[in-house]
Amino acid sequence: MNDLANSPMTANSSSGRIDFNTPELQRKRRIRALKDHLARWYVMIGGLSVLGAITLIFFYLGYVVFPLFQGAELTEKKVQSPAWLQQDAGKPLLLAIEEQNQVAMRVSDKGEVIFFATKSGDEIKRVALPLPAGATVASIGQAQAGNNLVVLGLSNGSALVFKHSYIVTYPDNHKTITPGLEYPYGEAPLVIDPQGRALEHVSLSATDETMLLGASSGSELLMLSLTSEENMMTGETTLTQDRIALPQIAEPIKALYIDPRQQWLYVLNGRAQADVFNLRDRTLNGRYKLLEDADAEVTASTQLLGGISLMIGNSKGGISQWFMARDPDGSSRFKHIRDFQQGDSPIVQINPEERRKGFVALDAAGELGIYHSTAERTLLVEKIVDGKGALALSPRANRLVVEAGTELHPLSLKNPHPEVSFSALWGKVWYESYDEPKYIWQSTAANTEFEPKLSLAPLTFGTLKAAFYAMLLAAPLAVAAAIYTAYFMAPRMRRKVKPVIELMEALPTVILGFFAGLFLAPYVEGHLPGIFSLLILTPLGILLAGWGWSRLPDSIRLRVPEGWESLTLIPVILIVGTFALGMSPYMENWFFGGDMRLWISHDLGITYDQRNALIVGLAMGFAVIPNIFSIAEDAVFSVPRSLTLGSLALGATTWQTMTRVVILTASPGIFSALMIGMGRAVGETMIVLMATGNTPVMEMNLFEGLRTLAANVAVEMPESEVGGSHYRVLFLSALVLLLFTFIMNTLAELIRQRLRKKYAAL
């Protein structure tokens, strides 16, 4: 523009008395030019960085949400071939890793337990189990994930129960883990089969009082219950043994599992069937066919964390989840819930995670699959070893060891958010202990086996429900008011009304929310008939007043000029309102037996919460009215006068002009006003937080509470663990809100801009 620095000013010859090109002035010009440049850069960088900072919101929210949808990541470490494995170490029956991922344990069929370092594979400790002379290990079983109890079935019909435990000490500030074995039920094996047959399969379940041991020999089922009782006087504990007689089955048994609540016993037999026994009344619940395919057979199975679900792997590479659920008639049945497919090789081992409802599976081809049950996610399938192997998964599910041949393959696993998937967030999910697939939001609970249920569906539903009821009130009121204010109202009154609406817009939502929750909710509850009759009586009253007005003699009528109808209506509405609310108790007495609320919940059978969708609708409707009003009013007001004057000149009445010309022309503007109102209603937090009970239910019922996405974030965000799945899901709901309102607003803005162009052309 003004290139001061380089253009020497040519002094006019006639006024040559002033020399503009003295070195001093040139220098000054150069400094000014420099300043100009600096200012340009300063503003540009500053302005862009502010704009950048605002847009950072999008990226940051996306950045936090992104890991939710990443799969698992497996890193192979150096293969180890430790000395102890080269010697005759026997076949591995069980591999396990302790909490700190430093020590692993291996139980062999020789009755020997070896603890080794996971890092190097070196042996740490070797323990020979106290087996009776001549007996060998015939089978192994584990209690549910995480309690380290192991049972060995012996060839002489007895079973040995032991627990592997790890003691962490800090000698010289250095963490040391000392592994060891405990025998909580004594070192002597417990006799299960008095006839002394080898136990081919064993299983156990232990609570603080009772331990149940299940075993099988051929097709015979044996159950032993051990109840420990503490003597109040001496503090000694005594164990009571009790043999449980169960109906016998004819098929050869392949595996058995006891439900941790000790209600069910699942027995899998060789013909891919499961027999479920009720241990409380010792009856057979039923026989269930596990596989449809006649050629396939069950090759691996395990209980998931909490022991409710059974994962059943078959010879075709499929894994299916089963658990007990109630039929509509109330009887419990063993139900097939969902399927996973790994490859086509038989599944040889399935290990449950100890913190989540996830599991890993290893098949005969050496492929490893990582899954999450409720989220129905296959996070990873990768080939780890050639051929068969044995697998151990660490309690934190971040370390794996696979033993194949004479080698150990240590692997580290990164799998931070398996429980979140598109289907878990938005679809119906069949959770354990539920009778059918449901939409549930329940993010935290007291016990550790609890599975967070993160379905955004009820929250989204609540959000839309609240917005719907709010719009039901706000849309007609605000649009009608906007039309009247822009088109019919006298300018002097308009100048008075607009600040009131602006004040309405400025009211903090926390005020509206508190007013709704503390004043409106109890008031409405006590005056239900009055509130509903208001809906009918107010329009009637207005019409009656209008008609009455037209009947009045001109001498009175002409005193109030046109465009002041609203003012005359204020007393009318006040009178109607007082009447309706005043009549409310009488109506309750006449029609509803004195209490309409009771009548609704008893006679109609509809749940009534004091803070319900009606209250939210009223309060949020109030909050949204000014937003819709000001944009719609603007749209109506800027309809070119030539159009309306033309219509009036052709003989149309003002109302005809309004409905046929003005509204049609302004309709895109009114539409964009409604969209902006909707956007506001969807994102509103404080009102819904205070005016509803915040229960995440999916009912369209006007008298029931709800929970919205925004309120949910406000309630749960401070308590959620940073970086956890719950935290990220909350970020996701914020991102959903952001995108939704942003898109709504942008569309509305584009519509308005087009409209403005159209008006300009007219």
Add this chain to the structure above:
Amino acid sequence: MKKNSLNAWFKSGSPGIWMSGGAVSIAVIMTIGLLLVIAVRGLGHFWPADLLQATYAIPGQASHVVVGEVVQAEEVPLARLKGAGLPVPDNGPEFMTRELLKVGNRDIYGADFTWLVGDWLVDQKKPVELMTLVRREWGNFYGTLVSVKESGKVIAEGEAGWPTLQERIVRVEDLAKQLSKLEKKDIGAINHGLERLRLKTRKLELEKTLTAEAQADIDAERAELDAKYKGLESQLLELHHAVDRDSIVVREADGKEIEISLGKIVHAYQPNGMSVFTKLRMYFANLWEFLSDDPREANTEGGIFPAIFGTVMMTLIMAMIVTPFGVLAAVYLREYAKQGPLTRVIRIAVNNLAGVPAIVYGVFGLGFFVYVLGGSLDRLFFAEALPAPTFGTPGLMWASLTLAILAVPVVIVATEEGLARIPRAVREGSLALGATKAETLWKVVLPMASPAMMTGMILAVARAAGEVAPLMLVGVVKLAPSLPVDGNYPYLHLDQKIMHLGFHIYDVGFQSPNVEAARPLVYATALLLVMVIAGLNLSAVAIRNHLREKYKALDH
């Protein structure tokens, strides 16, 4: 004839006009009604209400005497009372009155409020000797004064008791002030000093420069502070004793006598005997106390000063951040950026960011400011305090910054509008006289646009002051132990959590254990917030209108 004219009236379209006019009236009635309810309930809270004494006789049960303030009375259908298990007559009137009585004495009755059937309240009177004791704990006490004691000895009884009590309360109030000064200021400073010494030691340890010399220095300082504390402690003990010296014996409605230490009493008055002027004086005193005092009893009584202070502090800091940055962005967009589709997109985006739900900003603030920025700050500069976070936890600074991000679109939009309003001729005149673009901007454009910036700032402040949802995540708490500004270095504690008017309303109204008792206070707080925000908005509107007038003149 009549029917015909009704038809004609409908055809004329007048019903539509009336109905739409009705919508305006409804909106106006709703707004004004809401404000009136809040104002009446909020302002009524400070009026010293008369105390009612009556005998409550439920038919078929033994009667007892009740004393309290009548808070609310309503007509209730008989059926509802019957449903509540009350022995109402079967063929009585259709309705009975039900009164909500604030009976106070929570330590004796368990609850401050009780619903009574008005028709069964007999022998109603308002004796002068009934008094209200506003206490520091257990809410109000209603009853009569029996005697005043000093160190357990009765010094005044009956008629003489009242003036003595008033005298003694003045004394205790004075002592309480000294006590609070001692606890908050002097001992607070010592604690602060000790904490700083601890952090200093830890810092030196981390840097591995903790020499014996430095340790000795620190120990000496610590010893000094400890000695100071010892001195103050004995003073503190003395004051506590002095406060607890006097006590009174009072009798509640049913004749039970209890003894209350004067240290637990804030005010004592006999409302039934007060003239309107005395009550008025008391009303304003209460109002002042509400604005200037700390909250008591889990925020349900006392004042809201910390909340006012926190709100003001936070909005001030926010305004200081948001105004320069918002203006900078607006100047760039309007004056420097090449106008084209890109700037149009940016403009729409900025405009729409103002419509993004506030809670989203809260989530962003918590994730990015608190955990990412705050966490890094802690690791870099406050490593000695770890694992206790300094800035890596919600606090004043993050609250202000979050609100700044939330409000910056408002400032940008308002400033841009102001810049756009400045006639081209003014700019071109300046450039034609040889001024550079920066000079034109600085000396001509910005001064002319300053009222617009002012409007933007005020609107931003109004929006920020009323916003609560994001603050719940980034730094507002129900009860902050101290104000963010005090006499200890660095004087302004940006890392501290604050109290906030809006959050106070939410917390006291919805999370407090005694919502019924706190209700009037919530209304009063709400009224204050509404007044502040309405004032801010109206002033923004006034400035904007003034501005429009000014440019109208320039256009010609």
